[in-house]
Amino acid sequence: MRIHCFSGNGNSAAVAASLGQLLHDESNDILWVFPVYAWGIPPVVVSRIKEMDLNGIRCHMVCTCGDETGNIDRQWHRLILSCGGVPGGIYSVQMPNTYVCLPFFNVDKPEIASQKLNASGQRIDTIAEWLSDRDFRTDLLRGSLPWFKTTVIYPWFCRFLTDSSKFHHTNSCTACGLCSKMCPCHNISTGPEGYPQWDNHCASCLRCYHICPRHAVAYGKRTAGKGQYLHPLFRKLFLISAK
Template sequence: MVFYFSGTGNSRWVARTVADSFNNKLVAMGDYFRAGAGEPSFSAKPDEKIGFVFPVHSWGIPPLVRNFIGKLLLNGYNGQLIYGIFTCGDECGNTRKMFLDLLAGKEWRCHHAYSITMPNSYICLPGFDVDPKEVELSKRESAKEFLPRPIRAIAEDSPMESYTKGSFTFLKSGLIYKMFCKYAIDARPYRVTDNCDSCGVCAKRCPTGNIALVDGKPVWGDNCTQCLACIHYCPSRAIEYGKATVNKGRYTY
């Protein structure tokens, strides 16, 4: 089975491609953080490959993914092959080490862990924006050419190294990541402009069901993951994050 988390679609595309290759079940992690959702509990078949696919957030693991893995019960786990694939705009920092440590804490072994470069989608801080169109298209094409390699390595359980760590990881995956998780995952700055036509796409796209329409307008709850699906999928460009996203691009896979 393939567990995935995705906001703008990069990780969902990777997860679906991998799941189709192995004829595996696709499981959205966000579904287990919706109101009334039960604990994630699954039975692992003896020869099953178990995958985790998710985006890198601020050079680390999204808190939702960390919480999901922490709660996850894999009944019948007995050393089956586990792998992780992390989508990132540029660098992953220490995401792989975080992932390996997280699995080790549950006495699970990670057999394969890779990163794959995808178009940028984080736009909520100064200096951050989506990629220019030509860069976006180039990254998507390169990803399509690259993904069969880790799929083959996982299928054959053969060695392969492909991970973009980057520089200053002690700072990016340390202090900056911790500050991001503590201060930047906040739904309060979201606002809707007069362009909103009450289509409800934002509520449908939110992976945790954190958005409700009140009098036809979106209202955010307290279960935001900062995935930005609501901003990027809005067909009317009616959602902004304070003033930080004004005049910036939008992206979905």
């Protein structure tokens, strides 16, 4: 089984790495691991999958979510069938929240984040067992009003809340260049004095916001006073050397 992963802040990368160690499956199946965005599949993941010819390949998904997934499985079925694939197992793992760009959304308090990380190990073991047993069930933390959230809010998010022109650096920025170097979409260039400038092909992953050592990345006024979070293994997973 091949594993493909998209991860902004390390949660999905850590889950994918654990599953990679636990699974010893020789099949031609593909497993995608990615975060939930607005109760749906991140648009960047949709685009990458649409570029592939899945031609009868069984495709499983594990999504990581701060709280709930909505009806992400319905999107997955439609997407995989439209690319010629066969939908397989669909599972979620609750992990610390990374979304901070709307009022009332913030990272988890440290004790909640620790609880989620501690519980995730058992959950990943269970998903690995299901996949190894070829038990391709759908097992998601759907939450309340899943139809409304995935069918109404997700398209609204894609249309109005993925605008990277709202990103800017605050006066605390030291022009260290880390946000630019680590953007998975190469969406941040540095001007003549080294300060970051955001382009318009952003995946909304918020890595630039969470990784800044000076907490100097802002999204409009909505991130003022919000916290930062990276998975504890982020630096190891993304090979950043300590400074």
